[in-house]
Amino acid sequence: MNIYGTKGKVIKGEILQSLTCPHCGNKTHRSFGVLRYFHLCGVPLIPLMERVGIECTDCRWTLLDRQVPEQIRQEINSNIFERKYLLPIFAG
Numbered sequence: 001m002n003i004y005g006t007k008g009k010v011i012k013g014e015i016l017q018s019l020t021c022p023h024c025g026n027k028t029h030r031s032f033g034v035l036r037y038f039h040l041c042g043v044p045l046i047p048l049m050e051r052v053g054i055e056c057t058d059c060r061w062t063l064l065d066r067q068v069p070e071q072i073r074q075e076i077n078s079n080i081f082e083r084k085y086l087l088p089i090f091a092g
């Protein structure tokens with residue numbers, strides 16, 4: 001294991017019912033966030049990048065970042081990357 005470097009963490013978000021999957025017509029998608037951070041000895045120090053995505057719960061069709069419609073992206077962003085989620089990660 002490296003003493004320092006970057007790591008990624010996937011944070012599960014809420015279930016969305018506002019989109020229809022173009023592949024299977026399923027209306028249920030799970031939102032998620034991907035957080036990349038700089039760590040020292042495995043302790044997260046600095047968040048580097050936050051991305052959001054949604055995944056069809058049926059066929060696993062996935063949209064990432066800019067592919068996610070703006071409004072939904074902001075919604076996921078505020079849900080997932082609020083301090084209450086990040087604090088346990090960056091408490092040290």
Ligand SMILES: [Zn+2]
Nearest residue numbers: 021024056059
């Ligand atoms: Zn689907």
